[in-house]
Amino acid sequence: MPRIFTRAKKAGLPPGTLTYLGEKKMEKPRITIIDYDEAQLQQKEVGSIEECFPFKETPTVTWINIDGVHDVELIEKLGSRFDLHPLIMEDIVNTQQRPKTEDSGGYIFVVLRMLQYDEKEKEVNSEQVSLVLGANFVLSFQESSGDVFEPIRDRLKKNKGRIRKMGADYLTYALIDAVVDNYFVALEHLGEIIEDIEDTLVRTPTPETLQTIHNMKREAISLRKSIWPLREVISSLERSETPLIHKTTRVYLRDVYDHTIQVIDTVESFRDMVSGMLDIYLSSVSNRMNEIMKVLTIFAAIFIPLTFFAGIYGMNFDFMPELTWRWGYPAVLVFMALVAAVLLFYFKKKKWL
Numbered sequence: 001m002p003r004i005f006t007r008a009k010k011a012g013l014p015p016g017t018l019t020y021l022g023e024k025k026m027e028k029p030r031i032t033i034i035d036y037d038e039a040q041l042q043q044k045e046v047g048s049i050e051e052c053f054p055f056k057e058t059p060t061v062t063w064i065n066i067d068g069v070h071d072v073e074l075i076e077k078l079g080s081r082f083d084l085h086p087l088i089m090e091d092i093v094n095t096q097q098r099p100k101t102e103d104s105g106g107y108i109f110v111v112l113r114m115l116q117y118d119e120k121e122k123e124v125n126s127e128q129v130s131l132v133l134g135a136n137f138v139l140s141f142q143e144s145s146g147d148v149f150e151p152i153r154d155r156l157k158k159n160k161g162r163i164r165k166m167g168a169d170y171l172t173y174a175l176i177d178a179v180v181d182n183y184f185v186a187l188e189h190l191g192e193i194i195e196d197i198e199d200t201l202v203r204t205p206t207p208e209t210l211q212t213i214h215n216m217k218r219e220a221i222s223l224r225k226s227i228w229p230l231r232e233v234i235s236s237l238e239r240s241e242t243p244l245i246h247k248t249t250r251v252y253l254r255d256v257y258d259h260t261i262q263v264i265d266t267v268e269s270f271r272d273m274v275s276g277m278l279d280i281y282l283s284s285v286s287n288r289m290n291e292i293m294k295v296l297t298i299f300a301a302i303f304i305p306l307t308f309f310a311g312i313y314g315m316n317f318d319f320m321p322e323l324t325w326r327w328g329y330p331a332v333l334v335f336m337a338l339v340a341a342v343l344l345f346y347f348k349k350k351k352w353l
Contacts, residue, residue: 018072018086022095022128022143029068030145035060036156038164043157049074053081055137061168062137067145069093069130075141082107082139084132092141095128099229101236108133108244110172110233113226114148114179117189124186124219126226129179133172133244140175148182149175169249176234177256183227183263187270190219194273201277205284213277220271227267231260298352302343306336 033052035042037060046052055062069075072093079089088109091097102109110131115124129147132139140149152174155163163174194216200209237245238253245253313322313332322328 018076018089018093020070020072020093020095022070022093029066029071029074032065032067034063034065034153034156036063036164037061038159041156041159041164043153049077052078056082059136061171063140063171064137065140065142065149067142067147069095069141069143078139082132082134082137084109088132092130095143097128097130099226099233101233103240103242106134108172108237108240108242110176110237112176112179112230112233114142115183115186115223115226116146116148117186122193123215124190124223126222129175131172131175133168135244136168138168138171138175148178152178166249167246169245170252173249173252173256177252177259180230180256180259180263184259184266187223187263187266190216190223190270191266194270194277197277198273198280201280201284205281205288210278210281213274213281216270216274216277220267220274223267224271227260227263231257231264234260294352298347301347302340305339305343309336309339 030045031047031049031052032045033043033055035055035058040060052064055064064078066074066078069092075089075093078084079086079092083106085104088102088104091109091111097111099112101111110133112129112131113126114129115126117123118125127143130139130141152163152171155161155174163170197209197212197216200206234253234257238250238257309332313320322332325331
């Protein structure tokens with residue numbers, strides 16, 4: 001789950017003041033540039049943000065990716081060069097933004113959550129990705145290195161499909177599509193975990209199982225907050241009349257919208273399943289307790305008459321006829337065994353055992 005960072009240090013500051021809100025995951029931001037058209041491609045990692053500035057005026061499509069948004073000075077320099085509004089830059093460095101889109105005329109700003117499943121920790125990691133679509137450029141901002149965009153980089157290098165033939169709007173679609181497709185990967189892992197929890201609930205529920213259910217419930221809430229607003233974001237991009245998004249790209253955005261609906265349906269199903277798991281846990285614990293109480297009750301019911309006979313023959317009276325009988329002791333034992341056997345037979349006939 002994403003951590004919630006306080007906004008107290010922004011209280012009272014003017015709108016557009018760049019203050020990083022998030023977890024610092026990198027010491028130094030990593031800047032990569034991919035500049036391409038149908039005939040050629042140039043990819044490089046640069047050491048300073050100023051090296052990105054000449055690509056604003058090139059006729060080719062340029063993708064500038066920033067890994068690490070904690071350096072507000074770097075973000076401010078890039079934003080000033082590409083004419084980004086201060087409020088847009090403020091949203092970029094605030095990593096607790098809700099998925100949204102804003103059309104500023106000369107560019108389109110998109111915020112979404114990128115989900116990646118951590119195999120080691122068995123949890124879903126979420127981070128904010130900000131995209132800026134211009135006429136011939138795409139700016140992407142991530143909290144840290146490591147993303148789901150490697151297949152897109154591979155397609156650009158190998159000139160697969162139509163991505164090198166299309167414009168910056170198609171590249172933006174491809175980035176959004178990669179994020180949404182990776183939701184399915186994360187959900188598949190969560191689905192496997194939920195199935196394992198269900199099996200454990202039926203067999204041997206433990207307090208650790210209850211803690212796992214609560215963790216899954218928080219994960220489901222986090223996923224819902226990350227995915228539900230994205231539906232409106234993609235719908236707005238598809239219906240937008242901005243010239244930055246061409247008609248040919250809107251068809252693909254509609255496909256991403258359909259995928260988003262499928263993801264939302266899956267998340268809602270998981271939420272219902274996890275919510276029902278708590279009831280299953282309580283029912284399983286209650287059933288186990290009932291089974292234990294049933295066994296204890298049966299033992300108590302068997303030993304009650306035996307205890308009665310033991311109490312009778314434990315009284316210290318002089319004139320009890322059985323006390324002087326040679327076979328009295330084994331006879332009483334046999335009689336008590338018969339009583340226990342009759343009770344067991346009766347319980348089994350009633351299907352209490």
